[in-house]
Amino acid sequence: xxxxxxxxxxxxxxxxxxxxxxxxxxxxxxxxxxxxxxxxxxxxxxxxxxxxxxxxxxxxxxxxxxxxxxxxxxxxxxxxxxxxxxxxxxxxxxxxxxxxxxxxxxxxxxxxxxxxxxxxxxxxxxxxxxxxxxxxxxxxxxxxxxxxxxxxxxxxxxxxxxxxxxxxxxxxxxxxxxxxxxxxxxxxxxxxxxxxxxxxxxxxxxxxxxxxxxxxxxxxxxxxxxxxxxxxxxxxxxxxxxxxxxxxxxxxxxxxxxxxxxxxxxxxxxxxxxxxxxxxxxxxxxxxxxxxxxxxxxxxxxxxxxxxxxx
Amino acid sequence: xxxxxxxxxxxxxxxxxxxxxxxxxxxxxxxxxxxxxxxxxxxxxxxxxxxxxxxxxxxxxxxxxxxxxxxxxxxxxxxxxxxxxxxxxxxxxxxxxxxxxxxxxxxxxxxxxxxxxxxxxxxxxxxxxxxxxxxxxxxxxxxxxxxxxxxxxxxxxxxxxxxxxxxxxxxxxxxxxxxxxxxxxxxxxxxxxxxxxxxxxxxxxxxxxxxxxxxxxxxxxxxxxxxxxxxxxxxxxxxxxxxxxxxxxxxxxxxxxxxxxxxxxxxxxxxxxxxxxxxxxxxxx
Numbered sequence: 001x002x003x004x005x006x007x008x009x010x011x012x013x014x015x016x017x018x019x020x021x022x023x024x025x026x027x028x029x030x031x032x033x034x035x036x037x038x039x040x041x042x043x044x045x046x047x048x049x050x051x052x053x054x055x056x057x058x059x060x061x062x063x064x065x066x067x068x069x070x071x072x073x074x075x076x077x078x079x080x081x082x083x084x085x086x087x088x089x090x091x092x093x094x095x096x097x098x099x100x101x102x103x104x105x106x107x108x109x110x111x112x113x114x115x116x117x118x119x120x121x122x123x124x125x126x127x128x129x130x131x132x133x134x135x136x137x138x139x140x141x142x143x144x145x146x147x148x149x150x151x152x153x154x155x156x157x158x159x160x161x162x163x164x165x166x167x168x169x170x171x172x173x174x175x176x177x178x179x180x181x182x183x184x185x186x187x188x189x190x191x192x193x194x195x196x197x198x199x200x201x202x203x204x205x206x207x208x209x210x211x212x213x214x215x216x217x218x219x220x221x222x223x224x225x226x227x228x229x230x231x232x233x234x235x236x237x238x239x240x241x242x243x244x245x246x247x248x249x250x251x252x253x254x255x256x257x258x259x260x261x262x263x264x265x266x267x268x269x270x271x272x273x274x275x276x277x278x279x280x281x282x283x284x285x286x287x288x289x290x291x292x293x294x295x296x297x298x299x300x301x302x303x304x305x306x307x308x309x310x311x
Numbered sequence: 312x313x314x315x316x317x318x319x320x321x322x323x324x325x326x327x328x329x330x331x332x333x334x335x336x337x338x339x340x341x342x343x344x345x346x347x348x349x350x351x352x353x354x355x356x357x358x359x360x361x362x363x364x365x366x367x368x369x370x371x372x373x374x375x376x377x378x379x380x381x382x383x384x385x386x387x388x389x390x391x392x393x394x395x396x397x398x399x400x401x402x403x404x405x406x407x408x409x410x411x412x413x414x415x416x417x418x419x420x421x422x423x424x425x426x427x428x429x430x431x432x433x434x435x436x437x438x439x440x441x442x443x444x445x446x447x448x449x450x451x452x453x454x455x456x457x458x459x460x461x462x463x464x465x466x467x468x469x470x471x472x473x474x475x476x477x478x479x480x481x482x483x484x485x486x487x488x489x490x491x492x493x494x495x496x497x498x499x500x501x502x503x504x505x506x507x508x509x510x511x512x513x514x515x516x517x518x519x520x521x522x523x524x525x526x527x528x529x530x531x532x533x534x535x536x537x538x539x540x541x542x543x544x545x546x547x548x549x550x551x552x553x554x555x556x557x558x559x560x561x562x563x564x565x566x567x568x569x570x571x572x573x574x575x576x577x578x579x580x581x582x583x584x585x586x587x588x589x590x591x592x593x594x595x596x
Contacts (some may be wrong), residue, residue, distance in 0.1 A: 056485060087487035094486070099479040104501055113497070116486040165487065 002068075003173055003203050004030040004053070009065035011052045013044070018270040021209040024227040025065075026099060027296075029202050032172070033171060036217035037235070038207045041251070041266045045227040046207045050175045054086050055204070068172070091171040095178035097158035103203045107161050108134070108146025114168045116232070133164040137194060155189035156196040160194065163254040167198055177207045186265040192216045211254060223247050226267050226277040229296060243305040284309055317449035322414075324583055329581025335574035339567070341386040350381040354536070361556060370559040379400050382541060383563055389537035390571070393452055393522050398515035405464025406500075406507050412465065413472025414495055423469070429462035432497040438521060442530040449532045452525065456518045464510040471503045505586040512579040515573045523568050 011023035022045040030036050040046050051057050055074060067074040069090065074082065086092075094100045098276055102110060110132035112230040115121060119213045121129065128147070132304050134142035137160040144188055151160060158181060165175055179195070180188045192213055195204075208214050212219055214235070223246065231244040242248045249262035264281035273280050279289040296306040323329055342349060351369075352358075357376035366372045370379040414423035439456050445451045475481065480497055489497075525531055527546070528541025541564040551557050 045376040054486060058480065083488045083490060086485070087489070092483075092486040094479065094483055096479060102480040102484075102498055105498075112487075113484070117488050117493070162483075165483075169487075 002029045004205070005066075005068040006053075007066045007068070009049070009052065009067065010056065010063070011048055012062045013058065014060055014062070014240045015270075020269045021227055021272060022269055023052065024272075026224075026227075026229055027231065028222055028232065030173070030205065033201065033203055034202045034220065035137045035199070035206060035218045037214035038205060038224055039209065039214055039221055040209060040224035041250075043266055043269070044224050045269065046209075046224055047177055047265040050092065050207050050226070053175060054090050054092060055082050056086075056119060056195060057174065058085050082299060084118070087114055087171065088169045088306040089165040089171055090173045090175065091169065093174060093176040093179050095181045096099065097162045098155065100162060101158060101265060103150055104179050106147050106149055111129065111161070111165050111168050112231050114158070114165050118169045119159075130153070130164075134161070136167065136198060137161070137305075141163075156183055156191065159183060159187075159191055161196065161256075163191075163195065171202065173203045173205065175207065176211070178209070180213050188213065211239075211251065212289045223250070226272060227269060228269060228306070230278065230306045231303075231304065232296070237303050239301075241303075242297060242305065244278075244307050245284050245309070246278050248282075276306075319585070323581060326581040326584065328577045329584075330579065331341055332577025333572040335570055336578060337432040339387050339571055339574070340393060343391045344383050346384045346388050350378075350384040352378040352381045353379040354378065354385045364559050370563060371556070373560060374542060379451075379541075382536060383538070383567060386538045386541055388389050388464050388520060388537055389449070389532075389535045390522060390539070390568075393449055393456070393537065394519045396438065396457035397453040397518045397522075398511050400453060401460040401514055401518070402507055402511040403455060405461035405510065406468050406503070408461065408494055409468025410472055410499065410503075413570040414491065414499065415477055419469070423464070426462045426469075427469060429459065430466070434459045435521065435524070439525065439528070439530065447530055447532050449535055451493065452522060452532065456521060459515050460517060464507070466515065467506060467510060468503050471506055472499055475499045475502050504577045505582075507540070509579060509586055510584045512575055512582060516575045516579070519568065519571055519575070538567050565579070 006029070007027050008043045009023055009026045010021075013022060014147060015021040028036070035065070038046050038049065041216060048057065052063055053074065053105065057063070058064070063075055065075070066220055074085070077085070101107070105113075108127055108130045111133055112123065112126035113128040115129050116123065117309060121127070126260070131143050134146055139145050139160055143151075151163070153161065162179065164179050166176075171228045180191055185193060196217055203216070206214060206218055219236050221235050222229050223238070223244065225246050231238065231242070239245065239251070247261070249260075250260055252260045262281055267277060267280070276282070276289040276294055277290050279285040282289065285306065292308070294308050296304050297310075299302050299310050315431070317545055325406050342552065354377055356367070357377065360372060360374055360376040361367055362372040362376075368378050368380065370383070372378055373382065386439065408426070410421055412419045412426075438459055441455050445455070465497050470532070474501060481494055484494055484498055522531070522537060523539030527543045529543055531537060531540045533540070542561060545557065545561040545564070548556070549558075551561065
């Protein structure tokens with residue numbers, strides 16, 4: 001059964017420079033307990049896609065399409081109903097834990113707050129639950145640490161706190177937006193291990209540009225470019241047999257595969273290229289790529305790609 | 312909480328001017344609270360009028376024979392009472408308007424134009440006119456001052472709220488399902504409280520001055536004699552500047568006003584420095 005199904009999602013922001021087309025007709029589906037990696041360069045619309053699921057974008061944003069979560073279209077819910085879903089049903093784990101924790105509140109109180117908002121527990125019970133959550137994310141001496149302020153935590157520990165907060169109300173779906181950004185490699189692996197452990201029973205939409213991290217956690221990977229999905233496949237297939245030239249380029253830019261950058265810059269989301277969005281940077285571009293926009297189609301068993309090379 | 316206060320006091324201690332200000336203010340506050348025990352006489356009781364300072368009446372007596380020292384001590388009560396309540400009321404209104412204007416974009420424009428109005432109209436003449444139309448009483452004075460002194464606080468709090476409302480941790484809280492008022496009360500208000508306290512102290516200076524001014528021109532509450540009212544009485548006395556009476560009748564009341572404002576200024580600056588580290592000077596006085 002699918003827990004999240006997104007169909008024809010478009011997210012556009014009006015700005016002074018023009019309409020920013022951050023997400024353009026994205027479709028995908030997540031099963032229960034599925035770990036889906038959303039991969040792409042900075043500015044390709046990954047975060048916007050994540051935020052649109054819990055509907056926390058600016059008021060002026062135009063969202064079209066449908067986001068089905070457990071049989072409800074999230075885009076049709078009232079703000080009040082949506083508030084009950086945020087945190088409790090769908091939680092977000094943010095990048096940059098240093099700025100995402102309130103510096104003047106004790107860590108335990110901040111987690112307790114998330115619990116209190118949804119479960120109607122008394123303050124003391126919520127705080128006890130918060131300490132349990134801190135233990136669950138393996139923070140040593142949790143009951144003492146709960147009474148400390150964010151500045152007394154290291155970066156990795158703060159990220160653990162963010163994960164504890166995300167898990168506090170036992171959501172079925174977690175949107176993790178680059179939770180390992182800015183952590184050094186050893187800590188990063190610890191956090192990944194922890195996330196794998198604590199999210200066995202939950203679905204995760206894992207937004208990142210770090211392919212190594214995605215490979216560790218995710219069952220499936222969706223590659224996003226200029227606001228649309230260009231490839232979607234099982235994690236193994238993406239790494240062994242990348243079909244889309246962009247995915248190939250992305251993999252070749254990894255340090256252990258030659259550190260070859262993709263030429264050119266990622267396009268502005270205001271002024272998208274005609275035809276295939278990737279054609280100005282693509283080594284295999286033909287005439288048709290400049291004029292026609294390819295559709296995403298299933299090539300092999302569950303391996304989807306948006307490219308004319310495979311027609 | 313108690314630890315926080317101790318830490319705060321330790322930091323405050325390093326500011327010498329702030330300590331001087333606090334000392335002066337504590338002196339006046341003690342005088343105000345314990346007036347009945349400290350004052351040598353009942354301020355309403357009449358002795359021989361316009362006596363020069365002597366061992367019985369340290370600052371002599373006024374035109375109707377009331378002991379001036381006792382009058383001063385009881386006057387502290389009235390002056391500080393009005394200042395305290397009016398500045399709390401002004402800070403309260405200002406904080407509320409500031410929070411709402413900063414947080415709810417739709418109300419911002421409307422509320423800020425009202426603030427502009429209150430900031431630009433000449434306040435003192437208007438206060439005088441309104442005070443003149445209302446029955447002179449302490450509560451009416453408090454009302455008028457609160458009405459005219461909230462606008463700066465609202466402006467400052469609004470600008471502060473604007474910087475806080477887009478902090479990632481506010482977004483994070485929203486992601487966990489928090490509503491607007493929860494965010495305002497729990498994540499934004501605690502962050503602006505230090506500024507509110509600074510504003511409270513700084514605004515109270517204007518209020519004490521305005522109160523003295525109104526009383527001086529005879530718009531104060533005649534049943535509760537403040538320092539300004541003492542100046543008023545003294546000024547109306549026909550030969551006040553011909554003889555030496557002004558030295559012990561007018562001067563002490565004036566000095567009390569000056570020292571209170573001075574102490575509040577010192578405290579306000581000391582607090583502001585603590586709250587806003589950018590203002591901290593490298594050299595200490």
